[in-house]
Amino acid sequence: MWYFSWILGLSLACAFSILNAMWFELRVVAHNERKREELLQQRAAMQDE
Template sequence: MWYFAWILGVGFAAAFAIINAMWLESVSDQEHWDDSNR
């Protein structure tokens, strides 16, 4: 059953990377809007 743990680990790593990229885009957009509204 090592393959189950391997697939689960790869899935979590991919999900973490996707969520991290979405968070980074959100923060950069928020900073852009904060700067343009001043």
């Protein structure tokens, strides 16, 4: 019966790693969007001068 706990642990570890990768991707996308907005604001400010 030890194999049930082993399979459960392995599937939980896989699920955790997938969720962690998805969270990391969302953070990278949000960071890139923030940087893009800052760059666009800087360009707009330079054109106004």
